[in-house]
Amino acid sequence: MVSGQLKIAMFSAHSCPVGKLGAKDTGGMSVYIRELAHELGKWGHSVDIYTRVHDPRDPQIINLGQKARLIHLMAGGDEEINKLVVYSYLPEFTCNLENFRKHNDLKYDLIFSHYWLSGLVGDYLQQRWNVPHIMMFHTLGIVKNTIGIGEDEPELRIEAERNLAQNCHHIIAPTEKEKKELILHYGTLPERIGVVPCGVNLEQFKPVNKENARQYLGFGNDKIILFVGRIDPLKGIDKLIKAIPYLQNIQGLRLVVIGGGEHSQREIEKLQELAGNLNIQDSVAFPGVVKHDQLPYFYSAADACVVPSYYESFGLVALESLACGTPVVATDVGNLKSVIRQGETGYVVTDNAPHRLADKIALLLSRPSTDIASTVSIRASVSSFSWSNIAEAIIRECQLVLANYLTPVS
Ligand code: UDP
Secondary structure, eight states: OOOSOOEEEEEESSSOTTSOTTSTTOSHHHHHHHHHHHHHHHTTOEEEEEEEOOSTTOOSEEEEETTEEEEEEOSSOSSOOOHHHHHHTHHHHHHHHHHHHHHTTOOOSEEEEEHHHHHHHHHHHHHHHTOOEEEEOSSOHHHHHHHTOSSOOOHHHHHHHHHHHHHSSEEEESSHHHHHHHHHHHOOOGGGEEEOOOOBOTTTSOOOOHHHHHHHHTOTTOEEEEEESOOOGGGOHHHHHHHGGGGTTSTTEEEEEEOOOGGGHHHHHHHHHHHHHTTOGGGEEEEEOOOGGGHHHHHHHOSEEEEOOSOOSSOHHHHHHHHTTOOEEEESOTTHHHHSOBTTTEEEESSOOHHHHHHHHHHHHTTTSSOOOOHHHHHHTTGGGBHHHHHHHHHHHHHHHHHHHHSOOO
């Protein structure tokens, strides 16, 4: 096993880890990269995250903490562009990355790339640098297409993912489910996949006094159901809105849908129209994107957080809510079946049928007459998902991959 401090190059070409969370293309992956890098830095490993400039005001280098930094590289101009357009600028990105590395005399032990676009950069550079390439896909195009909700993923992505899944040295999957999908759809060898869950920042996500949180947010005594995430058809927000009429007998019920940003306006309008058609427009609020550090107030003020998704690679929002002591109703996606304790910290339902979501939301809202645990116990149920535990597991994977790369098993 290789021990000691590692020098890691992380790639996140299309999505900036310090970008606006909850917007179209910036969500769990960004949180994952920045929290993991920060934690690895604390442990003495050096992490450089390379991403595309997406705002002319971006400084080239941002320190994310001890030994962890974010490096912006020019590729296709300095403004937001659609992630598929980023594909055509990957050669420019790669070239600028190499120039930066050489200019600053940097050497890395391994590459850890995120999402298929960055995987392509990693695949090319690992050969030049002669280091192993570890990948995390975050979502799989082929699984999205099988579900068939929202835009179809192009064949270009599916082919690229298949090649990467077969050729990179190692893959980190956040769930056993994703491991099985990689083996089934892309033919990855099982021994090249390590399963490490995602984490939650337990210092940031902790319970705030419910009354104070409600006062701060102006929620009064309403019963609050919370959704947090990107406004994407795959998130199943329409199903959650359709669940509200089943809960008509609950006084002062309010659904708060957090997330959005300018590129999600059309999706939000569709959801508002749906609420209007169901005559519940006054019970559904769309406050837009909320900063990550403000979310503990929302989770703490809520009576229930709902994750009605058709697909999640992991489902960070559920972890964050539980860390704040608020129970969750979720569909059986990502890692939610192992994160949520049925009947104790929330409920996992087989699918997002509105009546099924409503049944379980009603149970959470009728606390304390149910067996749902206290705020303190709900929080305690996710204590093992601290970023320090996750970083430790990731480093173990990296060391094994490096050892095998340097001394291949014959
Ligand atoms: N998020 C946020 N503000 C918002 C909406 C979402 O900070 O307005 C964050 C949320 O707290 C979570 C991430 O975006 O950390 C979404 O991650 P998740 O794994 O739930 O979904 P993904 O974006 O990966 O589909």
